[in-house]
Each structure stands twice: as structure tokens, then as C-alpha cells.
Amino acid sequence: MKELLKINYEAEQPTVSARDLHEALEIRERFSLWFSRYADVFEKGTDYQSVGKPTVVNNGAKRVLDDFLLSTDMAKHISMMTKTEKGKIMRQYFIDLEKAWNTPEQVMARALKLADKTIDTLKEDNKKLIEENEKMKPKEIFADAVSASNSSILIGDLAKLLRQNGVDTGQKRLFEQLRNEGYLMKTGSSRNMPKQKYVANGFFQIKETVISNPDGSVRMTKTTKVTGKGQQYFLNKYLKNKEAV
Structure with missing residues (x-):
């Protein structure tokens, strides 16, 4: 025509x-x-x-x-x-x-064209989801692991976890960073102990241990430990800082 x-x-x-x-x-x-x-x-x-x-x-x-x-x-x-x-x-x-x-031929042609457009859209959406998933994977894997864990860890162990996830730190540097950022006490007998508000919100626990001395006396030691919630919080915090650099 x-x-x-x-x-x-x-x-x-x-x-x-x-x-x-x-x-x-x-x-x-x-x-x-x-x-x-x-x-x-x-x-x-x-x-x-x-x-x-x-x-x-x-x-x-x-x-x-x-x-x-x-x-x-x-x-x-x-x-x-x-x-x-x-x-x-x-x-x-x-x-x-x-x-x-x-005509049946034109109706079928339009249906196939619509199907192709739908497939292309789904492919593009799927590609974006895969990219976002890969980007968030380290955070999500860690978050799932620590949220399922009821155990608390030492600051040194937290430093190892951070390092395994690409954050360049160590035990001494992490203690210093947590003190400077106001999570831990800086001076006195309470140095390196968590501030009360961060214990209250579930980031830290204080483990108290009674030790018997040779002379029969006893003494108590306190150790700062990071809860599962705290592990998740600090990893996400320091990973975001790393990405922003």
C-alpha cells in the first residue's frame, strides 16, 4: 500500500x-x-x-x-x-x-515487540540489582553474621574484622580512634572503658574478672568488649568513611 x-x-x-x-x-x-x-x-x-x-x-x-x-x-x-x-x-x-x-500477523508482531521491550526492561532492572548487591555485599554479609551472633569480641578482634573488610587499622590505632571519637574514656583508671551511654545503647559490654593473688587477696579487672550490635555499627561506620575518602 x-x-x-x-x-x-x-x-x-x-x-x-x-x-x-x-x-x-x-x-x-x-x-x-x-x-x-x-x-x-x-x-x-x-x-x-x-x-x-x-x-x-x-x-x-x-x-x-x-x-x-x-x-x-x-x-x-x-x-x-x-x-x-x-x-x-x-x-x-x-x-x-x-x-x-x-491482521493476525500485525497483532503477533506487536505482541513480540512488546515482549522484547519487557525483556529489555527486566534485563536492565536485573543488572542494576546485581550491581547494587555486589556493592553492598561486604556490609550485608557482615551485618548478617554479627546480628546472628550473641558473642562479644575484644577491640583487637574488631580491628581484625575491620581490616578483613578493607579498613586499614590495628588494635592500637582503633583504641586511639575510639577514644578520640568519644566512645571510650581517655584518662585515669577508666581509660579505654566505654562511656556509659554506649554501654546503655548496646554497643559495648564490660567484662569483670576476679583474680586471686598469691598472697590470698583478690583483685578485679575490667575488659571492654564489643557486642554484635556494636560490631555492625562500627564496621558500617568505618566502611562509609573509607568509601568517602
């Missing part, structure tokens, strides 16, 4: 440019005035929608003209309402297009 007018097949239903139809029907009346007579007869958003049509004017400059994408059904009715020989030809053209559009 000879193409009398360019048809846009990108949308769910085929559409045509109102300006192209105006030209194909050989309407002498100004486009805006011509189209205004049909704008109220048909429903905007269903039968047509506003678009811009780039064009080059006489001086070579580019302009964007007001245009409308019409459903082929609306274009067919406008052609019929024109009551000219050109209108009859265009009306029959749209009827023939409609028949071709609804």
Missing part, C-alpha cells in the same frame, strides 16, 4: 501529525484556525495530544511549531468531514491502515 501520510507506530496505537494531515488534505486555511474547529469535537488526551514540531524558517533559524498527534480514528473522521476528493482518499487510506493493523 502506497504511503500517503507518515504514520507513527511508536505508541500503543498508531498516530499521525495534525500538520501533516493538514498538508495532505491540501487545506488552504491557516492550520491553527482549521484545527481549532475539531479540538472541541474530540477529546484531548484520548483522541489527540499536544506536541511540538521542529521546523526551519526562511532565514534558516529553527522554530518549534504547535502540533498535535492524532489517533488514526480521529484523522479518518476529520478526512471524512472535509468533504473533498482528497478527504475521501485519505479516509480510505486510514480504513485500509486499520485493516492491516488488525
